Amino acid sequence: MKLIASLTSPYARKIRVILAEKQLPFELEVDIPWVPETQVAAYNPLGKVPALVADDGEVWFDSPVIAEYLETLGGPALLPEERRAALPVRQTEALADGITDAAVAAFLESRRPAAQQDSATSERQITKIQRGLAALEERLEQRKGLDAGSLGLGDIAAGCALAYLDFRLPQLAWRQDHPSLAAWAAELLARPSFTASVPPAL
Numbered sequence: 210m211k212l213i214a215s216l217t218s219p220y221a222r223k224i225r226v227i228l229a230e231k232q233l234p235f236e237l238e239v240d241i242p243w244v245p246e247t248q249v250a251a252y253n254p255l256g257k258v259p260a261l262v263a264d265d266g267e268v269w270f271d272s273p274v275i276a277e278y279l280e281t282l283g284g285p286a287l288l289p290e291e292r293r294a295a296l297p298v299r300q301t302e303a304l305a306d307g308i309t310d311a312a313v314a315a316f317l318e319s320r321r322p323a324a325q326q327d328s329a330t331s332e333r334q335i336t337k338i339q340r341g342l343a344a345l346e347e348r349l350e351q352r353k354g355l356d357a358g359s360l361g362l363g364d365i366a367a368g369c370a371l372a373y374l375d376f377r378l379p380q381l382a383w384r385q386d387h388p389s390l391a392a393w394a395a396e397l398l399a400r401p402s403f404t405a406s407v408p409p410a411l
């Protein structure tokens with residue numbers, strides 16, 4: 210099995226954490242989709258990481274689909290088997306991935322030349338992140354697809370989203386307004402699967 214990923218992608222990190230938690234062996238092919246020599250489009254027509262080449266040659270993208278595929282390979286289950294019971298977990302994953310989407314968009318906007326940056330675009334994304342964090346905290350209190358017993362896909366996706374905020378938007382200081390989320394995340398982010406996939410400072 211081969212994972213095509215950049216070391217800074219939070220979506221790819223989600224998959225690396227899942228692979229580590231399930232102790233599934235894989236080869237990591239590092240590819241940065243933003244550089245001209247990228248080969249990512251050979252695996253994913255959308256030119257995005259992560260993509261996963263399965264042992265049978267099938268290629269899977271994007272991260273929720275890869276996560277679903279990895280469930281079929283065994284290891285500790287990260288999703289309830291019953292479809293209805295899996296929905297709150299998938300909802301938490303979608304929420305966490307959405308926070309990540311907004312954080313990526315805000316970060317990319319901040320990288321544009323100052324004269325081209327649009328403050329309304331950045332504010333719109335930051336608002337999504339703030340609302341998303343409040344919703345995550347609520348789900349944590351309700352144990353709805355988050356901290357709901359054993360480690361699940363919602364937990365992993367949320368951990369990757371929160372760690373990405375630390376990495377790219379530290380000025381948001383999300384822990385200040387979300388102490389219970391912060392306390393919960395501290396334990397999660399200390400797991401070996403997370404510490405082994407900390408992004409390099411780029």
Ligand SMILES: N[C@@H](CCC(=O)N[C@@H](CS)C(=O)NCC(=O)O)C(=O)O
Nearest residue numbers: 218219220242257258259271272273
């Ligand atoms: N929904 C996708 C998002 C993947 C994504 O946006 N990856 C970024 C890296 S963090 C990427 O490859 N961007 C390149 C591009 O948009 O051209 C997933 O969950 O896999």
